[in-house]
Amino acid sequence: MSSILIVEDRESLRTMLRETLEAAGYSVDEAEDAAVAVEKVRSRRYLLVLSDLKLPRGDGHGVLKAAREADPEVPVLVMTAYGTVEDAVAAMKGGAFDFLGKPVDTDHLLLLIDRALERRRLFHENMVLRHEFADRLGFPRIIGESAVLGEIGLQVQRAAATDATVLLQGESGTGKELFARAVHHMSPRKAGPFVAINCAAIPDTLLENELFGHEKGAYTGAGSARAGRVEMADRGTLFLDEIGDVSPSVQAKLLRVLQEHAFERVGGTRTIEVDIRVVAATNQDLRRRVAEKRFREDLFFRLSVVPITVPPLRERREDIPLLVESFLDRFRKELGRPGLRMAPESLEAMAAHDWPGNVRELENCIERAAIVTDDGVIRTKDLALAGRSSAPRAEEDLRGALSTGTLAESLERLRPIAERARIDAAIRSHGDDLAAAAAELGIALDELRARLRIIASR
Numbered sequence: 001m002s003s004i005l006i007v008e009d010r011e012s013l014r015t016m017l018r019e020t021l022e023a024a025g026y027s028v029d030e031a032e033d034a035a036v037a038v039e040k041v042r043s044r045r046y047l048l049v050l051s052d053l054k055l056p057r058g059d060g061h062g063v064l065k066a067a068r069e070a071d072p073e074v075p076v077l078v079m080t081a082y083g084t085v086e087d088a089v090a091a092m093k094g095g096a097f098d099f100l101g102k103p104v105d106t107d108h109l110l111l112l113i114d115r116a117l118e119r120r121r122l123f124h125e126n127m128v129l130r131h132e133f134a135d136r137l138g139f140p141r142i143i144g145e146s147a148v149l150g151e152i153g154l155q156v157q158r159a160a161a162t163d164a165t166v167l168l169q170g171e172s173g174t175g176k177e178l179f180a181r182a183v184h185h186m187s188p189r190k191a192g193p194f195v196a197i198n199c200a201a202i203p204d205t206l207l208e209n210e211l212f213g214h215e216k217g218a219y220t221g222a223g224s225a226r227a228g229r230v231e232m233a234d235r236g237t238l239f240l241d242e243i244g245d246v247s248p249s250v251q252a253k254l255l256r257v258l259q260e261h262a263f264e265r266v267g268g269t270r271t272i273e274v275d276i277r278v279v280a281a282t283n284q285d286l287r288r289r290v291a292e293k294r295f296r297e298d299l300f301f302r303l304s305v306v307p308i309t310v311p312p313l314r315e316r317r318e319d320i321p322l323l324v325e326s327f328l329d330r331f332r333k334e335l336g337r338p339g340l341r342m343a344p345e346s347l348e349a350m351a352a353h354d355w356p357g358n359v360r361e362l363e364n365c366i367e368r369a370a371i372v373t374d375d376g377v378i379r380t381k382d383l384a385l386a387g388r389s390s391a392p393r394a395e396e397d398l399r400g401a402l403s404t405g406t407l408a409e410s411l412e413r414l415r416p417i418a419e420r421a422r423i424d425a426a427i428r429s430h431g432d433d434l435a436a437a438a439a440e441l442g443i444a445l446d447e448l449r450a451r452l453r454i455i456a457s458r
Helices: 011-023 034-043 060-070 085-093 106-123 131-137 147-160 176-185 204-212 248-260 286-291 297-303 317-334 344-352 358-372 391-403 407-429 434-441 445-457
Strands: 003-007 027-031 048-052 076-080 098-101 166-169 194-198 237-241 277-282 306-309
Touching: 003 011, 003 034, 011 027, 011 106, 027 034, 034 048, 034 060, 048 060, 048 106, 060 076, 060 085, 076 085, 076 106, 085 098, 098 106, 147 176, 147 306, 166 176, 176 194, 176 237, 176 277, 204 248, 248 297, 286 297, 317 344, 317 358, 358 434, 358 445, 407 434, 407 445, 434 445
Parallel strands: 003 027, 003 048, 048 076, 076 098, 166 277, 166 306, 194 237, 237 277
Antiparallel strands: none
16 A cells, blocks of 8 residues: 555646656556546555546546545545636545645645645544544543554544444443544534534423424414524534434434435424534444334434444453543542542452443542542542442431430431432432532532532541
8 A cells, every 4th residue: 555546637747746756755556537546446545546526437526435435544635627616615525635726736736645644644543542632633532542442443533534424332421422522523524513412311392493493483482593403513513412212203304404414493494404414322222223113214324324332341441540540630630639549459449340330430430439538548438339329328327316315316317317318319310420419409519529528427
């Protein structure tokens, strides 16, 4: 894979380009028309393809498409003497790295080739898992060094280079939204919006309105028109989390968006066109839901053009120490506890735990332990991994509180027991998510953290 393919029907220009590239140290292959070029890109791999748009037996758009299908990572430069804005837009949408007008400026050409090959090199370095790339590109860091996560990272990069719909599958808490954001920020749409919606968190009666918006007067209280998430994502990426929970009526409208890039607002008749890339995620088996007639087969195939399965944490246990240190570093700053650290036996216990809630459960567990530890050293007892329920202790405390003393004394002793039980129940019901538990309890997150410290000291 050491050659650059030049696709140009004029022999004199082809010769000039070949001599320029060979003088720069590149090996060169040639094709005089689109049909020959398509055959070549399908039979071998190239460092880069440089193609005219106006060609005999086809055109440069066909060469571009064939090259990207054969190798999604190959950079393609297109050139034409009849360049128009429409040509440039179509080529860039098709995945071209850049657009050149004729006559070709060879210095500019060599600069573009250097840039294109540098980008290709970076793709081979798995940018998804490299922190410096995450910082540069603006997407959240994905922590891990396991082989399985590395393969997922490469799949994400390959998908990002195209405009194909991506379906992220995996258990709850595995970080599917992080991968969705990585797809967006490494794609040609990175300058556009990333709009996310959790389809399971919104009732069916409201989801259609959230997705597609409404026109003024569409229903009682609709005093003005409102754009939905689909419209907000124009020229960007729409992330549909928990897509498996969408009702059949909304599924039909989403299918139309994917097929025609068009929709109508609720209560409207005007067709609105959008240019969006869709990334969907689910923790459900959509194939089974299709077999059960609970999910449209045509929508499933439209969504799963590039299916990516995000592994559960128990299948990449070697990443747990890295994740733990990352979360500890964050909570050292957030909680003002710079000396936070894990006891060795605690790290061993965490590596052995199955983490049914995956990375999210791990994060929440560390946050809670970081709050309740007395001296900043998180021990196994602070993690409470064996049994996350406080019911046995609560029953024992309850019997003790009621066994002696006056009624007033018993009631006074019951108050902290009830407080601990209620707080534990709220935390467990939200998978140890303290922010969500605080919202349910009607108190601020800082107050919940303070109460947990008090409870742990009793």
